[in-house]
Amino acid sequence: MPDRPTRIAIIGAGPAGTTTAALLAKRGASVVIFDDGRRPELVVGESLIPLMVTAFRELGIEDEVKKFGMHKPGVTFTIDDETEFRLSFQAVAGILPTYSYNVPRREFDQLLLDTALRAGARQITTQVRLEGPQAQRSEVRLAREMLEHIPEWDGVEPDLIIDASGRRRLTAKLLGLNAENGPRTDVAHFAHYTGCILPDPDGQVIISRLRQGWSWRIPLSGGRLSMGVVMNKDAAKAFGATPAEQLEAVIESEPRLRAIAQGRQRVTPVATYANYQLISERASGPGWAAVGDAFGFVDPMLSPGLCMAMESARVLAGCIPPRGGLDAGTPARLRRYGRWFARSLRHWQRLVDYFYDGRIFAIYTAGQAMSARHPGKSAEVIERHISSNLAGMASGAYTSRLYSRALLAALALHSARKKSRTPFAIR
Structure with missing residues (x-):
């Protein structure tokens, strides 16, 4: 040759x-x-996960990413007005970097x-x-x-x-x-804003279950907040005729979004993406x-x-x-x-499906109820183990790991006996 x-x-x-x-x-x-x-x-895809930091290091660009990126310590999921749970990337210490970036x-x-x-x-x-x-x-x-x-x-x-x-x-x-298509045909609208209350801790991404669909809040450098909503494309039409009207109307209709965005100023056009799932x-x-x-x-x-x-x-x-x-x-x-x-x-x-159909939230609330009934060291150890595996899957370290996938399936089966997943499903 x-x-x-x-x-x-x-x-x-x-x-x-x-x-x-x-x-x-x-x-x-x-x-x-x-x-x-x-x-x-x-462009959609502003919130990165820890597995990507290993790629930055291989390419020799992490120091450059730091200059315009915001340190991301984890993700918070808000289920309703009273319930939220935090995933900290500290749970993957020793496996992957314990942080990523929003860019x-x-x-x-x-x-x-x-x-x-x-x-x-x-x-x-x-x-x-x-x-x-x-x-x-x-x-x-x-x-x-x-x-x-x-x-x-x-x-x-x-x-x-x-x-x-x-x-x-x-x-x-x-x-x-040919291609294998996923079950959802949603639309995503998002834009960058200033004047919003930013998540705590700094850089934390917020994923919120809404009455229709879900939203993201991604803090960026310079005090900007990327705010987006994802919902069924037919349901979105009820919020207005244009992407900008729909995005603003959803923010106003959701108390959690309205509360942090009362002083908002949109500083970019509204971007729209068809949110569908496909494998060739x-x-x-x-x-x-x-x-x-x-x-x-x-x-x-x-x-x-x-x-x-x-x-x-x-x-x-x-x-x-x-x-x-x-x-x-x-x-x-x-x-x-x-x-x-x-x-x-x-x-x-499959991991994303756990969020859409409510199983992940049912697992969390069932775990909280168990900890309240049986407080002590054993409950803390179990909770840390579950959090570590879930954070590992969401960070890219354990997404394909057989044990973590089996653990999540077993927890979903157990929680289904205790609590229906339906109230937590994302419509």
């Missing part, structure tokens, strides 16, 4: 694409990122792109064009005019095209791949692989999207030889990557 850099074309300059590009370019691959250069002012996505995404370019990747700002399906060695290929932007490749196709096009899913749509039929094929949202996405609840974008980039980069082109073992490694990715997304989906 000739000792030349492996040629990699990456479609998209979001976190999945730029993380993959940085890791492969640093190891010696010839990486080109195709991107149209357009960036929305707001403005424009600065964060630009940092990842700059990191990839510093590592040696090259960005081509153009609307990419793919051709496929192909009957030859590769299922998809770059259109001939795309190769004219890469003179160093002498008109030769890339060894691998990596689809990091996000929810556009360019390769999956080109090839007509496969993550790779001859000549291509998908990474991040281009393969699948779950839900903004618990913030798995950006985490899985960067984790899938790390795993995918490890499957690809940086020099000499693709070897005989690459297709098998890519298939294993696809199975890992699909399995990981399903584990996240």
Whole structure:
């Protein structure tokens, strides 16, 4: 095999694409990122989880993230006006970093792109064009005019095209791949505000169950608060005709949101995202692989999207030889990557489902009742063990861990005997 850099074309300059590009370019691959250069002012995925800090350290960017990010110690879930529970990332001490960050996505995404370019990747700002399906060695290929932007490749196709096009899913749509869809078809509206009462402790993210749907409050640097609401798209129509009307009306209709936002000033446009859940039929094929949202996405609840974008980039980069082109073992490694990715997304989906159908809140309230009935050391030990596993799952450390998943299932079964989950379900 000739000792030349492996040629990699990456479609998209979001976190999945730029993380993959940085890791492969640093190891010696010839990486080109195709991107149209357009960036929305707001992007969903501002609250990060501890597993991502390990990726920042691998990329050497944590100090840069600190400059614009806000330290995030954990998450608070408010069930109703009287009940809330806190997950502290201190519970994952010794497993993962005990913190993460809340970040403005424009600065964060630009940092990842700059990191990839510093590592040696090259960005081509153009609307990419793919051709496929192909009957030859590769299922998809770059259109001939795309190769004219890469003179160093002498008109030769890339060894691998990596689809990091996000929810556009360019390769999956080109090839007509089927997808497994999740149960929810919600809409999410959010914006940045100043003049709000910020969560305590500093940087704590607040997830609140609402009468319709749920909301997030993500404190950002500079006194900003990212506030969003997620609900069934048909139910949202009752709150107004436009996204801004709907977001403001929900804030006013919910006492907990109205109380902290009486002096609010909206300082950005309202961004809207369709909140649906999807996993593609496969993550790779001859000549291509998908990474991040281009393969699948779950839900903004618990913030798995950006985490899985960067984790899938790390795993995918490890499957690809940086020099000499693709070897005989690459297709098998890519298939294993696809199975890992699909399995990981399903584990996240099941964890998110515990919140939507009320089981997680039923577990918490049943545990509180047990502690009140049987106070003492044993109850404290049990409560710490449960909190550690739940925090570990929400932080990305234990999401796929068999023991933690089995423990959560057993607790849900036990709590269902004590308390119905229905009153806690998110409609």
